[in-house]
Amino acid sequence: MVILMDRLDTPSGQRAVARCTELGRAPYSDMEGGLFRPYLGPSYRATCERLAQWMEQAGMATRMDAAGNLVGRYEGLVPDAPAVLLGSHIDSVRDGGFYDGMLGVILGIETVAHFAHAGKRFPFALEVIGFGDEEGSRFPTGMLTSHAVAGVPQDPDPAMADWAGEATLASALAEFGLDAGHMHRAARRRDGILAYVEAHIEQGPALEAADRALGVVSAIAAQQRYRITLRGMAGHAGTVAMALRRDALAGAADIILAAERIGRAGTDGLVATVGSLDVVPGAANVVPGEVVLSLDVRAGSNAGRDQAVADILQAARHTCAQRGLEMDITLQQDLDATPCDGRLTELMEQAVGSVTGAPAPVLVSGAGHDAMIMAHLAPVSMLFIRCAGGISHNPAESVTPADTDAAFRALITFIGLLERHSG
Ligand SMILES: [Zn+2]
Known part of the structure; x- marks a missing residue:
């Protein structure tokens, strides 16, 4: 971990918060005076373009997969190494907050940027994934795009209309050059993914009540x-x-x-x-x-x-x-409950403990996340970040740069531990 220490004073948390804030308004929102970023809408396109710029600056090659998810990849020591996926979702609820989902994507980019800047490569690749549909805020779905990546059949009806009645899933995908009949091609090979790691705001008040910046998720309820x-x-x-x-x-x-x-x-x-x-x-x-x-x-x-x-x-x-x-x-x-992977959870607890200097609170997530779908494909781990008042799905959603920086440091520590333990 010694090689990482000289970078621990970088203001990555501050930059992550600033980037989430930048993405909280037009053209990254389809709503006047608030944030609404539905899957495959105009703001979704603008957001993917901005995120791809940041991913490329961070040393990643970017692509949009067959389900409309944005993926950035930072190669490992050898080409085509299996990847550790860091991510969360890009879409938001109507009049939502800046951090639900997006913070996990941005923290993934910060994590890769850190290692790329240090010239550090791992026996595994690092990928950042921004899922397109988690909230189901455009089509009557939910976690549509993590189902596609995990290869869990959901068989969405290509003719289903969006809430506005202006587009179907098929026509919305076609606007991105994608084909509803090919969404399943976003599925990843099981041997290509070592782990899925999702950082997310807690969306509850437990960490705030315990006066702690970070928590580790043992299971999704x-x-x-x-x-x-x-x-x-x-x-x-x-x-x-x-x-x-x-x-x-x-x-x-x-x-x-x-x-x-x-x-x-x-x-x-x-x-x-x-x-x-x-x-x-x-x-x-x-x-x-x-x-x-x-x-x-x-x-x-x-x-x-x-x-x-x-x-x-x-x-x-x-x-x-x-x-x-x-x-x-x-x-x-x-x-069903989705237990997070026991070994990864232990490593995340170690990472949080070493960054915060106190044992990591271990929480159950009462809200659903892409991680529960990705658990069908790979071992998963989730890191929770304290949010003010436990408020989410609301413009009042808020995190501090200091907590976000602690989350960033926990993630880079976690990746270092994973390298050490992946033998
Ligand atoms: Zn979320």
């Missing part, structure tokens, strides 16, 4: 989402006596509180949320006869999530029995 319908009996709010009521909304209230209680008592990143409630008929003078509520449960392991779901649904059945309600439960989404 297992998630299940349910739609629960409760049926009681609607009636006149003035004439139906309390003892005779079958109030579906009061039952829903019991279930909401049970979900909160069970979520609070959990460990390993367990969170349980009722975020939506439809009350029928929804009038001030009618006892609610039917309620539809959502239930979203996430945890660091499938087992932890499944136990919490079982406990919440048991409490819900108990409530229904007590209150004379009927209940229908529909499972709407079911995602």
Whole structure:
């Protein structure tokens, strides 16, 4: 690591923040007065061009792959060596922040720039990848382009229209000279990728609460989402006596509180949320006869999530029995936990520890990331960066140059450790 020390005072964190900020407005945004960078839009093209300039300045050869992802490559000691991929996503939600996704791409470029400046080559190549569609903010998709790279079939419909109804996936790709029928050609060979490493803002308040700049992700949460319908009996709010009521909304209230209680008592990143409630008929003078509520449960392991779901649904059945309600439960989404690679996670913990001088906090990511798709292709590791107030998907998203610089130093330390351990 000695060769790296003379570069540790470079203001890479400051430059990374400045670059994310530069990309937060026109022509890198399709929205007046805010950031909206949908997959394959005009701002997407401008952003890829700017990122490619920075990649080339950093010593990389650039290309756009068959799914519209931007890829920069810095060769290793021998040509065609397998690559360590550093990256995240280029697209943003509507009126999003500057750092969600983009910070991981820019930090990848800073990492390669550091080694290229030092003339350092590795037994592996370094690549930076900016994924085109993670957020699903243009087409009704999500992580479309990491599915393509990981070779995980998703079979998107080329005729699907974007939210504006102005283009299809096929026509949007064609504008970039790409063919929807060839997206699968973005798939990488398993023996060509040593690891995928994603730095990302935390999107939660845990690091800030712990007064720590960086955290290491142990797993991306297992998630299940349910739609629960409760049926009681609607009636006149003035004439139906309390003892005779079958109030579906009061039952829903019991279930909401049970979900909160069970979520609070959990460990390993367990969170349980009722975020939506439809009350029928929804009038001030009618006892609610039917309620539809959502239930979203996430945890660091499938087992932890499944136990919490079982406990919440048991409490819900108990409530229904007590209150004379009927209940229908529909499972709407079911995602397994994605554990990050154990060995890479240890190296990332070491890297964070040596940079920050304290043991690395280890977190479960409650939000999904491209890393969960890339885990089908290669071992993955994720580094979280503290963001102010845990706020994301919001223009108020914010990171400090000092934290970003710590992330940069953790990444270069991690790459050095990887070299040492890749024998
Ligand atoms: Zn993101």
